Every structure is written in C-alpha cells, then in structure tokens.
Amino acid sequence: MDEGILALLLVPLFLFLTFVAPIWLILHYRSKKQVSQGLSAEEFATINELAEKAEKMSDRIKTLEAILDSEAPQWRDRA
Structure with missing residues (x-):
C-alpha cells in the first residue's frame, strides 16, 4: 500500500x-x-508623448483655474 x-x-x-x-x-x-x-525605443517614445500631453493638460488646467478665479472667485469653496 x-x-x-x-x-x-x-x-x-x-x-x-x-x-x-x-x-x-x-x-x-x-x-x-x-x-x-x-525600455524599447517605441516604449520610450510613447512615454515622452504621454509626458508632453500631461504637460499640455497641466497648462490647460492652470488656464481654466485662472479664468474661474477671475470670473467666480468662490468656485474653490464649492468643492
């Protein structure tokens, strides 16, 4: 067994x-x-492209916040 x-x-x-x-x-x-x-060359290029897009998006957010600050100063208190 x-x-x-x-x-x-x-x-x-x-x-x-x-x-x-x-x-x-x-x-x-x-x-x-x-x-x-x-990283491969393609991966490195993709990361660079994403970093550029993130930087542009950050600039746009800053611009939008500046517009909101001037037009509706209390907008940050609502969140």
Whole structure:
C-alpha cells in the first residue's frame, strides 16, 4: 500500500521536474532579462508623448483655474 502512494507522489513530481520546471525557469529568466534591458525605443517614445500631453493638460488646467478665479472667485469653496 505504501509503495502505491509513493508511486502516486513520485510520478507527478518526476513529470514536474522533467518538463514543467525547466520551461518555467527559462521563461522566468527570459522575462527578467527583458525587464533589465530597459525600455524599447517605441516604449520610450510613447512615454515622452504621454509626458508632453500631461504637460499640455497641466497648462490647460492652470488656464481654466485662472479664468474661474477671475470670473467666480468662490468656485474653490464649492468643492
């Protein structure tokens, strides 16, 4: 009886260590390598574009706040 249980435990363990673990390790270290290489040129360009849009949006918000300050000075108290 104990040999049957041992066999039931060893077979999946053997299959895991033979097939799953090596593939898992390869994929893990491949993703680590990609992360350590940094951003690609396309990712860097996208980040720069987003930063420019954020800066423009910040300028627009400042302009809108200035308009609201002059036309409705108490607008900040409503929030």
